[in-house]
Amino acid sequence: MTFQVDMGLDTGGQPVPIDLEELLATRLLVQGNSGSGKSHLLRRLLERSAGQVQQIIIDPEGDFVTLADAYGHIAISAADYSVGEIARFGTRIREHRSSVVLDLEGLEMEGQMRCAAAFLSALFDAPREHWFPALVVVDEAQVFAPSMGAEVTEEVRRASLGAMTNLMCRGRKRGLAGIIATQRLAKLAKNVAAEASNFLMGRTFLDIDMARAADLLGMERRQAEQIRDLPRGTFLALGPAVSRRPVSIKVGSVETGSRGGGPVLTPLPSAPTGEMKQLLLLGLEEPMPTPPPAPRPAPAAKVIDRIAADSVPDPVPEVPRHTAEELAAVVRDVLSAIVEDPDSTARPAAILYQDFQVRCRMVGVSPAPLDPSGFARRLAAARAGILDGLDGDWAEAIATAHELPDEMLGAFLLVAKAAREGLPCPSDAEIAQTYGTSSLGRARRVLSYIEGRNLFVTRIDLAGKRSVTIPTLGWTTQPADAG
Incomplete structure (x- = not known):
């Protein structure tokens, strides 16, 4: 059984599908600068293949939790759970074949890497009887498989990189098809990127990234310049699940969107400059508090009389008897x-x-x-x-x-x-x-x-x-x- 996922149109207006069965066997790498349309591409792939295969999404920015309402994915906020609980959760979803979104938003980088390492390792270590096919989508993959030392402990970096390497190198036999997306190929560990057989390359500007993208697409270096000119939402595709020759794809529309959305221009306030300045500065210049006047010294005669009065011993009071409630109140007050x-x-x-x-x-x-x-x-x-x-x-x-x-x-x-x-x-x-x-x-x-x-x-x-x-x-x- 095979299933074709319609990703969009080529330059001639013909649809370009991705063979889902072939994708499960060969994995996918998506690359593009911020704003090139990577999340839109991943969302199109997930929406069009929902219901055909189990989908597991590691979402560092909380962009894909909206799939839960439309397609029945289970959205889990990792910040609410411990590492051990996340690992047990990963084991269970392989058993029950549930499509999930692991939302890592709200965690620092080290927490995201620690959580992803435990989760991916649990998916990888599931019992053989639970090795069902699943798409494992990792957005911002350079965070979890950095090419150089990240600003985290060496233990966490090794665990995260090892889990990503297992996903891309050894996950196929366990039914795990890695789909990784990154902003920069130069920041992604080479042994992780090299295991993908399908590539979708979006707009990028740095020479080192264009050169690596051209190498993966089988293009000459002089042809790499066209990667810089790709419009937003357009990708160059190559691989056994897409095309045997590089083909340009204009990704089609999607039904869901991220919670934040992109920046939208809105009109500036129309208040006059003088009124706006008065509003912004209102209450900033608080008056300094006036110190209280120094007390006048008491006359010497009053001081002498007070000392004499204090020196007279007070009569010894008669010791009263107290109830238990009164003693409890005294103990509490003291x-x-x-x-x-x-x-x-x-x-x-x-x-x-x-x-x-x-x-x-x-x-x-x-x-x-x-x-x-x-x-x-x-x-x-x-x-x-x-x-x-x-x-x-x-x-x-x-x-x-x-x-x-x-x-x-x-x-x-x-x-x-x-x-x-x-x-x-x-x-x-x-x-x-x-x-x-x-x-x-x-x-x-x-x-x-x-x-x-x-x-x-x-x-x-x-x-x-x-x-x-x-x-x-x-x-x-x-x-x-x-x-």
């Missing part, structure tokens, strides 16, 4: 005052316990309602934002963390509070402050220690955001930046 003191984060619990006793005596409570051990745990909870006691769910959380040292309880409860309320995961700086240190490295070691006791499960998604789950309690924080 702990709140201690935690709000910025200097308290650098003081150990033993020193702060003395401060706690003094503050309790100042409000008429003596002896202090908490012993040193109880104070250390309530202080840890207060630093985590828990001031109303450790009953109910918090009693269960305390029981879960009974093996932790007292000084680590605050970090545990800070994360537990965020997880219980569905808030973003606390940052390293917040954990360090709760732990009583300014070292972010020490805060990360505390999290690692707690995770090593199987109390936390930490997950880092592809956007670099951290979330923490407490398995015994069933609580999970929202993802947030760790810095």
Whole structure:
């Protein structure tokens, strides 16, 4: 069975098809500068072959997610998942033969390369019984298979380049037909580009790119000049799936479009220059605040009278008896005052316990309602934002963390509070402050220690955001930046 994909018209107005079955066996390389129409060409090929073969699209700019509504593709935003989840997703789509768009928009280059490497490797490593034919389209292929060192770690570059090489060199036996598009051939690894047998070359201007394109098309160097003059949306095609001789194709229309679209001229505002300047500068020149007048010194006689009044000892008040509710309120208020003191984060619990006793005596409570051990745990909870006691769910959380040292309880409860309320995961700086240190490295070691006791499960998604789950309690924080 074969299927002809109508790509457009040649210079004589005749349709130029691509043989889909031949394409699956021989792969395709598309090259053209930005604005030459590469995405339009890929969209035409995908739309016209939809329903005939499984389509898998690696989309670094989010241009092809619109295929989901019109043709039933599954659009997945990679930034919402971890590398392991993306790999498992790649394995499943080979089993179920689903057409998908892996949207990498929102990730930095290293995250895109790491994600693409895991995804392509999962497609390549699928079990033999799942080796069904599929078109694997990789837009901006020079990102994932750079010819020279990219601004990423060597580990990530090797993984991404290796996955792209496997796709183009060894993917055919596994049913994977690589279709790669690049802005510049000079930036694409040669061992990846060399495995394609079909070429569609669009407009390009640099001599080195024109020379490589002419070599791939079997043209003489002097004929390469015509590549510079190609109109937008016109490509020179060669290959067993298209034509045995170079042929010019004007790519036909498409039914879907990218989310952003191209730039469109719109009229400039017609406001007069003076009014526009006034509007743009409105409120920029704020007046400087006037400093308050310096207070006048008090007369010497009043100062002497005040010192004399302060030196008279106050009568010793009668010690009142307090209810449990009143004592709980005192403990809450005193702990709140201690935690709000910025200097308290650098003081150990033993020193702060003395401060706690003094503050309790100042409000008429003596002896202090908490012993040193109880104070250390309530202080840890207060630093985590828990001031109303450790009953109910918090009693269960305390029981879960009974093996932790007292000084680590605050970090545990800070994360537990965020997880219980569905808030973003606390940052390293917040954990360090709760732990009583300014070292972010020490805060990360505390999290690692707690995770090593199987109390936390930490997950880092592809956007670099951290979330923490407490398995015994069933609580999970929202993802947030760790810095």
